[in-house]
Amino acid sequence: MAGRTSSIVVYDRIAANKRETWVLLAAFVLLLSGLVTAVVLGFGLPVGAIGIAGIAIIFYALFSYFASTAVVLSISGAHEVGKEEEWEFVRRVENLCIGAGLPMPKTWVLEDSAPNAFATGRDPQHSHVVVTRGLLDKLEPIELEGVLAHELSHIGNYDIRVMTIITVLVGVVVLISDLTLRFTMMGAGGRRSNRDKGGGGVQLALLAIALLGALLAPIIAQVIRFAVSRRREYLADASGALLCRNPDALARALEKISADPEPLEAANKATAHLYISNPLKEHSSFLNNLFSTHPDIDDRIRVLRAM
Secondary structure (H helix, E strand, O other): HHHHHHHHHHHHHHHHHHHHHHHHHHHHHHHHHHHHHHHHHOOOOOOHHHHHHHHHHHHHHHHHHOOOOOOOOHHHHHEEEEOOHHHHHHHHHHHHHHHHHOOOOEEEOOOOOOOOEEEEOOHHHHHHHHHHHHHHOOOOHHHHHHHHHHHHHHHOOOHHHHHHHEEEEEEHHHHHHHHHHHHHHOOOOHHHHHHHOOHHHHHHHHHHHHHHHHHHHHHHHHHHHHHHHHHHHHHHHHHHHHHHHHHHHHHHHHHHHHHOOOOOOOOOOOHHHHHHOOOOOOOOOHHHOOOOOOOOOHHHHHHHHHO
């Protein structure tokens, strides 16, 4: 009976995190739609200009989407390995993939003594699992399996695609906001307002809303991005615990990773959200938590041990 109750808790946790992610994604779409609408109305842009800008943004988004994995792997400095080099690591990934019904990802090792790991790629067919040398050296085999189950859950849950799309959308919001502010600095908004003799007041109000949106949208977009990232970490914890059948092993691994004092040299703010534990050691505060890419580690451990 206890096992049945535990399974229900895990499945409920997975379902709740998926629902919350879709709510946040809907909020992102509304934010982007509102920003575009405000800019179009505020500047009274002709249809042709909107179409050209839209095509440019689509090309930017597609390029960012398909190039993101190669960029991340290049920044990390990891090297690809097989069973010949890292038999234990690759074998455990293979076994977990069989259990999860996933295709085998490419396996990489980052030569850094700080224990950490991340998964990246567009989808399960184009996925990669990266672990640091410190993770392989400092974790027990069962703890390593818990971490790998977490990362493979990111792949199986399509978190790697969700986070790539979110990152691209943030880039689109920042691009639109930057173009809006530059357009205003060139005086385009003012000239349009002066020509609008019959509705100058309305046009100025719409322009003010567009400018306010251009200033606030990138901040709101980043907050939503970080919130999605935190929900997907909880989801991967729950799914990983279900995959490896040992929530405590993942909890112990998180304790060791978070307690390790060594900094991860290859990590930066652009890639920090990918790792299983935040590689950037920051002081805890309300603003840091709001803009944090990861949930509180103690809360993640508590939830895992409650399963």
